[in-house]
Amino acid sequence: MDAGDVAILLGTQLISAILNGASLDTVKELVQTGGAPVWFQDEEGEGISPLHAAAYVHDTEMVRWLIGQGAVWNAVDNLKNTAGDVALSLMIWRRILLYGMRVFVQAELLLGLLESKNRAPIETPSNLVLKQDDDTAAASTDAFLSSKLIYTTDDYGQKICMVKVPKKTIVFTGENGEGEPVVEDGEEEIGVMMGWEQGIMEETVRRLTKGLPEEGLTVLNVGFGLGIIDTLFEFLPTLPAQHVIIEPHPDVLAHMRAEGWYDKPNITILEGKWQDFIANGKLLEFGGFDIVYTDTFSEDYAALRAFFEELPDLLSGPDARFSFFNGLGATNALFYDVYTHISELNLADIGLDVQWSDVDVTTDEEERWGQSREYFNLPIYRLPIAKMKDMMA
Numbered sequence: 001m002d003a004g005d006v007a008i009l010l011g012t013q014l015i016s017a018i019l020n021g022a023s024l025d026t027v028k029e030l031v032q033t034g035g036a037p038v039w040f041q042d043e044e045g046e047g048i049s050p051l052h053a054a055a056y057v058h059d060t061e062m063v064r065w066l067i068g069q070g071a072v073w074n075a076v077d078n079l080k081n082t083a084g085d086v087a088l089s090l091m092i093w094r095r096i097l098l099y100g101m102r103v104f105v106q107a108e109l110l111l112g113l114l115e116s117k118n119r120a121p122i123e124t125p126s127n128l129v130l131k132q133d134d135d136t137a138a139a140s141t142d143a144f145l146s147s148k149l150i151y152t153t154d155d156y157g158q159k160i161c162m163v164k165v166p167k168k169t170i171v172f173t174g175e176n177g178e179g180e181p182v183v184e185d186g187e188e189e190i191g192v193m194m195g196w197e198q199g200i201m202e203e204t205v206r207r208l209t210k211g212l213p214e215e216g217l218t219v220l221n222v223g224f225g226l227g228i229i230d231t232l233f234e235f236l237p238t239l240p241a242q243h244v245i246i247e248p249h250p251d252v253l254a255h256m257r258a259e260g261w262y263d264k265p266n267i268t269i270l271e272g273k274w275q276d277f278i279a280n281g282k283l284l285e286f287g288g289f290d291i292v293y294t295d296t297f298s299e300d301y302a303a304l305r306a307f308f309e310e311l312p313d314l315l316s317g318p319d320a321r322f323s324f325f326n327g328l329g330a331t332n333a334l335f336y337d338v339y340t341h342i343s344e345l346n347l348a349d350i351g352l353d354v355q356w357s358d359v360d361v362t363t364d365e366e367e368r369w370g371q372s373r374e375y376f377n378l379p380i381y382r383l384p385i386a387k388m389k390d391m392m393a
């Protein structure tokens with residue numbers, strides 16, 4: 001390894017340490033003792049420097065120290081942003097985020113008022129959907145439950161549980177894309193569940209079970225899909241004592257039967273929607289679960305929030321854990337951030353604290369989506385783990 005390679009290695013480690021929340025003392029040690037170069041730029045990646053990294057983690061003291069050590073104040077990354085631009089865009093990002101959250105919360109309050117008067121539901125004045133008005137299987141539970149589902153494997157070996165929804169496309173009648181536009185009726189494939197989410201499910205189970213006693217574990221999972229998370233629960237070192245799965249779709253239930261899920265002695269399958277088993281009190285009969293997970297399809301944020309409200313009754317105690325598939329708004333970083341913050345606020349209102357962790361979900365986009373509509377195209381999944389707040393603390 002020559003001196004250039006060593007500088008690249010140390011510089012990359014320095015940037016990664018800062019982005020991962022290293023303290024100023026650690027950074028000082030990496031630079032002063034370890035010899036990491038403060039002038040380094042990550043040419044192989046996004047072209048960022050340690051100064052950009054410090055701006056990303058909003059560490060003003062670290063920015064000051066790095067500049068004092070000779071960090072290049074006006075170095076630009078591959079997007080032509082200096083560390084100052086990053087800081088500025090973060091400030092602007094936070095301002096827009098706060099605005100988005102305010103709009104969302106106001107719409108939510110209004111929704112509550114309208115619902116209490118039995119009036120039609122509303123949407124927020126943005127792409128943040130509180131209540132869906134899409135009546136296809138993608139967003140209407142009734143349409144979804146009466147749609148045919150297809151279990152298939154794509155060209156890249158990825159397992160998919162898929163539904164087809166109607167799609168209108170505008171085509172031009174003439175040659176070379178000219179001529180009169182005509183609306184053509186067609187179909188679009190949507191992944192109800194796709195194999196690429198395996199990594200998210202694995203990390204979710206790891207974090208849901210970490211530190212919990214293995215013996216006698218009780219688990220509730222809402223929404224079977226491909227059964228990825230249920231399979232992971234069944235492969236824990238100690239089999240859960242009680243594993244309840246709620247699933248309403250007849251095709252999913254038929255698939256579960258064919259795959260032998262009905263024959264597992266520790267598993268109870270509740271055929272219906274989670275709302276049905278809240279309404280008839282069946283879920284309460286289990287006496288609380290140590291782990292609760294929900295990942296449904298075609299439901300909007302209002303439904304997720306309604307599920308949150310049931311958690312104090314569903315969780316077995318202060319150590320019990322809850323997680324949900326955090327996928328709303330995930331085709332846009334800002335919307336995703338708003339949903340993430342709003343769900344944290346709503347959970348806090350109900351008495352739950354959330355710990356977030358990041359799961360890297362970068363992959364080959366074409367291999368992931370194939371013919372399916374994209375529903376998650378951010379590089380990072382924000383994984384929530386919630387517990388009832390410790391009222392004695």
Ligand SMILES: C[S@@+](CC[C@H](N)C(=O)[O-])C[C@H]1O[C@@H](n2cnc3c(N)ncnc32)[C@H](O)[C@@H]1O
Nearest residue numbers: 223224225226227228229249273274295296297
């Ligand atoms: C995204 S998949 C779940 C994937 C699952 N986490 C896995 O690891 O494979 C969503 C599932 O939720 C089910 N579902 C939709 N609405 C539901 C509801 N109201 N209650 C319970 N399950 C629901 C769907 O039929 C579908 O099987």
